[in-house]
Amino acid sequence: MQKSPNRESLLRKPGFQTLLASLLCIVLGLLVGFIALLIINPSGAGEAIMDIMRNFLNYSKRTTQIKNLGNTLVKTAPLLMCSLSVLFAYKVGLFNIGAAGQYVAGAGACIYCAVGLGLPWFVCMLASILAGAVVGAVSGALKAYRNVNEVISCIMLNWISLYLVNTLLSGVKNPTSPYTYSVTKKLVTVDGVQQVVDHPQALLPQLGIQGLFNNNKYVGLALPLAILLAVCIWVLLSKTRLGYELRATGLNKNAAKYCGMQDRHNIVLTMAIAGGLAGIGASMLYLTGFEDWSVTQSSVPGMGFNGIAAAFLGGLNPIASIFSSFFIQHITDGGAQLDKQVYPAEISSLISSLIIYFCGFVLFFKTSLNRWLDRRGEKPLTDKGGKA
Amino acid sequence: MASEYAIEMLNITKRFPGIIANDNITLQLRRGEIHALLGENGAGKSTLMSVLFGLYQPEEGTIKKDGQVVKINDPNDANALGIGMVHQHFKLVECFTVLDNIILGVEPAGKFGLLQKEDARRRVIELSEKYGLHVDPDAKISDITVGMQQRTEILKMLYRDNEILIFDEPTAVLTPQEIDELMQIMRNLRAEGKSILFISHKLAEIMAVADRCSVLRKGKYIGTVNTADVTMEDLSAMMVGRNVNFHVEKKPSHPGDVILHVENMTVASKVHKNNAVKGVTFDVRAGEIVCIAGIDGNGQTEFVYGLTGLEPLVDGKIVLQGKDITNAPIRERSVSGMSHIPEDRHKHGLVLDYSLEDDIVLQRYFEGEFTKHGFLRRPNIRQYAEKLIEQYDIRSGQGPVTMARSMSGGNQQKAIIAREIDKNPSLLVAVQPTRGLDVGAIEYIHRQIVAQRDAGKAVLLVSLEMDEVLDVSDRILVMYEGEIVGELDPKKTNPEEMGLYMAGAKRDTVKKEA
Numbered sequence: 001m002q003k004s005p006n007r008e009s010l011l012r013k014p015g016f017q018t019l020l021a022s023l024l025c026i027v028l029g030l031l032v033g034f035i036a037l038l039i040i041n042p043s044g045a046g047e048a049i050m051d052i053m054r055n056f057l058n059y060s061k062r063t064t065q066i067k068n069l070g071n072t073l074v075k076t077a078p079l080l081m082c083s084l085s086v087l088f089a090y091k092v093g094l095f096n097i098g099a100a101g102q103y104v105a106g107a108g109a110c111i112y113c114a115v116g117l118g119l120p121w122f123v124c125m126l127a128s129i130l131a132g133a134v135v136g137a138v139s140g141a142l143k144a145y146r147n148v149n150e151v152i153s154c155i156m157l158n159w160i161s162l163y164l165v166n167t168l169l170s171g172v173k174n175p176t177s178p179y180t181y182s183v184t185k186k187l188v189t190v191d192g193v194q195q196v197v198d199h200p201q202a203l204l205p206q207l208g209i210q211g212l213f214n215n216n217k218y219v220g221l222a223l224p225l226a227i228l229l230a231v232c233i234w235v236l237l238s239k240t241r242l243g244y245e246l247r248a249t250g251l252n253k254n255a256a257k258y259c260g261m262q263d264r265h266n267i268v269l270t271m272a273i274a275g276g277l278a279g280i281g282a283s284m285l286y287l288t289g290f291e292d293w294s295v296t297q298s299s300v301p302g303m304g305f306n307g308i309a310a311a312f313l314g315g316l317n318p319i320a321s322i323f324s325s326f327f328i329q330h331i332t333d334g335g336a337q338l339d340k341q342v343y344p345a346e347i348s349s350l351i352s353s354l355i356i357y358f359c360g361f362v363l364f365f366k367t368s369l370n371r372w373l374d375r376r377g378e379k380p381l382t383d384k385g386g387k388a
Numbered sequence: 389m390a391s392e393y394a395i396e397m398l399n400i401t402k403r404f405p406g407i408i409a410n411d412n413i414t415l416q417l418r419r420g421e422i423h424a425l426l427g428e429n430g431a432g433k434s435t436l437m438s439v440l441f442g443l444y445q446p447e448e449g450t451i452k453k454d455g456q457v458v459k460i461n462d463p464n465d466a467n468a469l470g471i472g473m474v475h476q477h478f479k480l481v482e483c484f485t486v487l488d489n490i491i492l493g494v495e496p497a498g499k500f501g502l503l504q505k506e507d508a509r510r511r512v513i514e515l516s517e518k519y520g521l522h523v524d525p526d527a528k529i530s531d532i533t534v535g536m537q538q539r540t541e542i543l544k545m546l547y548r549d550n551e552i553l554i555f556d557e558p559t560a561v562l563t564p565q566e567i568d569e570l571m572q573i574m575r576n577l578r579a580e581g582k583s584i585l586f587i588s589h590k591l592a593e594i595m596a597v598a599d600r601c602s603v604l605r606k607g608k609y610i611g612t613v614n615t616a617d618v619t620m621e622d623l624s625a626m627m628v629g630r631n632v633n634f635h636v637e638k639k640p641s642h643p644g645d646v647i648l649h650v651e652n653m654t655v656a657s658k659v660h661k662n663n664a665v666k667g668v669t670f671d672v673r674a675g676e677i678v679c680i681a682g683i684d685g686n687g688q689t690e691f692v693y694g695l696t697g698l699e700p701l702v703d704g705k706i707v708l709q710g711k712d713i714t715n716a717p718i719r720e721r722s723v724s725g726m727s728h729i730p731e732d733r734h735k736h737g738l739v740l741d742y743s744l745e746d747d748i749v750l751q752r753y754f755e756g757e758f759t760k761h762g763f764l765r766r767p768n769i770r771q772y773a774e775k776l777i778e779q780y781d782i783r784s785g786q787g788p789v790t791m792a793r794s795m796s797g798g799n800q801q802k803a804i805i806a807r808e809i810d811k812n813p814s815l816l817v818a819v820q821p822t823r824g825l826d827v828g829a830i831e832y833i834h835r836q837i838v839a840q841r842d843a844g845k846a847v848l849l850v851s852l853e854m855d856e857v858l859d860v861s862d863r864i865l866v867m868y869e870g871e872i873v874g875e876l877d878p879k880k881t882n883p884e885e886m887g888l889y890m891a892g893a894k895r896d897t898v899k900k901e902a
């Protein structure tokens with residue numbers, strides 16, 4: 001057996017290499033983002049990139065900082081669910097670019113159940129899971145039984161979902177704005193007249209967590225639930241029989257078929273689970289009342305697409321996704337801190353997309369690192385080669 | 389030129405996690421010779437050749453070309469030095485044509501970087517005529533036979549003007565006819581002054597075509613001999629360290645009940661409009677080894693796909709132990725007692741990116757022993773894998789956690805065989821089970837197959853190798869153009885008679901089983 005110094009064997013660990021690679025992607029992404037800022041306006045670029053990275057730390061008061069950290073966490077939960085959705089499908093060899101549409105379907109379902117039907121939060125949440133799962137399953141079924149590339153069907157379903165949801169939610173729209181009523185309201189018809197009444201049951205429970213974030217009323221069940229689900233997905237993939245089957249299908253479809261796994265069934269199931277994850281993600285945001293849905297929006301919300309970035313940045317590991325989702329959300333919110341007169345807030349989207357771009361080089365990075373280690377290892381090994 | 393050697397690999401050492409694949413190996417290739425490399429599965433042959441081709445960097449040792457020390461960092465360097473390689477598992481782009489694959493990487497570009505294929509086509513055709521390498525330049529790789537794929541790989545080397553040609557187990561996937569052709573091609577290449585390194589497990593081929601032969605065992609260099617001075621027995625003894633029995637010892641068979649009944653089986657073809665299998669009918673009984681012999685491409689593959697459920701039947705009926713499984717899903721066939729050693733181990737047999745232990749339970753992971761309440765029982769899986777690794781001598785760097793992809797071809801095959809036999813089937817369908825195995829392993833596998841028979845199992849062997857067919861089987865069915873054209877008794881027939889049936893020159897009226 002060959003003995004190598006500890007430091008080297010740590011560098012050889014695939015997990016550690018992924019971490020290094022992800023950090024490198026982040027640095028490169030920020031660097032190129034910084035260059036973009038420089039081009040737009042050189043004088044304030046240094047300050048701007050720091051603002052993005054500082055995000056909630058930009059506020060001087062500690063209590064405001066904490067409250068804003070809470071806001072970032074509120075949006076981290078749905079992002080994490082979208083990244084889980086993407087990575088879960090990816091493990092089975094499917095590229096779920098439809099997380100965005102499944103998320104939209106989930107949003108539509110939970111808002112309608114809350115405002116239109118006046119249902120309590122857990123029913124709304126179930127509805128969003130179901131809606132996302134159905135949209136996902138459609139792509140899955142098209143792939144499994146009609147061999148339609150899932151990327152194509154997902155992109156089309158993203159738009160179909162968006163406009164269906166806009167139409168559906170027009171029924172629960174606030175007449176004075178493009179937005180729906182908040183989920184804390186419900187519509188009831190009394191004697192043929194529609195009335196708006198309070199409906200706090202649709203809000204996710206806060207579990208007292210809001211106390212930690214200076215009473216940020218949006219913080220609650222969502223984040224712990226999302227983290228729990230990340231752990232569940234990790235367990236599902238690595239410890240269970242279903243995970244074993246799904247990974248086999250993703251790695252070698254023919255072998256999966258040969259040993260009698262139901263490949264088609266598994267593809268549909270995978271996409272349904274992935275869709276359900278994205279769907280529940282939507283309810284984690286909308287059932288906090290943090291945002292309302294604008295029924296006039298004509299672009300698919302970016303949450304699902306950011307999920308792709310978070311999934312890849314996390315090296316497609318469910319646990320690492322927790323951190324990468326937080327990071328992506330952190331710099332996305334950081335972008336809002338910029339002086340809008342000078343820099344567009346989209347600069348942070350630019351940075352996160354650059355990061356995904358660089359994630360494409362993770363493999364390259366790992367190979368180069370291994371080569372470098374090989375070359376460096378040559379000498380010391382020669383010395384004790386004889387008795388190895 | 390200064391050196392008598394085209395290539396010298398001196399004191400090469402290459403380690404992988406947990407294993408020394410090449411331990412201080414020296415190999416010298418003379419100019420214009422065919423030099424065979426022989427060794428058990430996992431002895432380090434492919435690794436050594438990959439070092440020469442620049443795919444791996446050795447920890448120690450030097451490589452000389454024409455007496456000059458050279459550094460080969462990657463296959464591009466190898467190419468520049470005139471070294472080409474045909475890999476054990478081909479590396480062709482499936483959806484490209486033959487011509488595109490040949491020029492890939494050295495595309496002839498004209499003005500504005502536009503592809504100039506005409507010259508390339510002319511050269512390819514020239515080369516193919518010169519060396520008797522028949523290919524259709526415009527056929528897609530996914531549509532052509534393995535033999536033609538291999539000729540494409542050879543043309544790829546010749547097109548690059550390579551002088552040193554490495555063939556890693558080129559004959560493992562070829563039919564006997566194609567092997568003869570390949571041998572002739574290799575001799576032609578030698579006559580043109582090319583130097584050839586040739587890996588094979590088939591001693592007869594080495595004796596027939598090679599000038600010298602170097603032997604490796606467990607990563608170590610054993611020696612180099614002139615093939616003219618030795619016998620096949622000498623070579624095998626050098627390789628495994630003991631005498632190998634080439635003949636399969638077996639007692640007469642005592643067929644029992646019918647286990648498998650196939651009636652009028654008809655399977656569609658993927659490449660042409662006709663059916664690939666046309667109304668095949670026969671029985672396999674407990675305690676007998678029935679062999680389907682034939683030249684590759686006469687419907688054997690489709691027949692097995694139909695039998696095992698990978699493809700639907702157009703017509704016919706399959707009965708396994710009295711149970712109609714004609715339309716049963718694959719899993720049901722498997723748990724009803726059918727085991728299947730597939731023809732293509734990378735396509736069907738293994739999930740290459742799974743660990744060895746995960747691949748070993750591929751047919752049983754759902755059983756109570758390995759799954760409880762939907763969770764895998766890892767300790768049991770480990771234990772079971774360790775048992776089979778021990779029992780079947782599956783060699784790998786890190787035991788149960790080795791990635792299947794990093795294992796040597798022969799050891800991958802052993803893992804599949806272990807899995808399928810240990811499943812304790814009532815019917816074992818073995819397609820080319822010894823493809824790519826060393827003589828010692830073949831001996832072992834044949835003994836296992838006979839042991840299965842003696843334990844009262846029915847065995848259906850599909851093989852392209854005449855020797856294997858004659859040696860192992862109790863009954864031979866010859867398949868020609870999708871039909872069974874004759875049933876032969878291996879004790880009474882001979883290769884010549886079998887050859888006539890296989891070529892379609894002779895056929896019996898298909899007889900109905902009693």
Ligand SMILES: Nc1ncnc2c1ncn2[C@@H]1O[C@H](COP(=O)(O)OP(=O)(O)OP(=O)(O)O)[C@@H](O)[C@H]1O
Pocket residue numbers: 404405407409427428429430431432433434435436476783784785794795796797798799824
């Ligand atoms: N990339 C790799 N990573 C780790 N181990 C490897 C790798 N490639 C080969 N090995 C190990 O090195 C040993 C030698 O393998 P190699 O493929 O050279 O054998 P071989 O002589 O070609 O055998 P076969 O006749 O079965 O093809 C095997 O034990 C194999 O598991």
Ligand SMILES: [Mg+2]
Pocket residue numbers: 433434435476556796797798
């Ligand atoms: Mg090999």
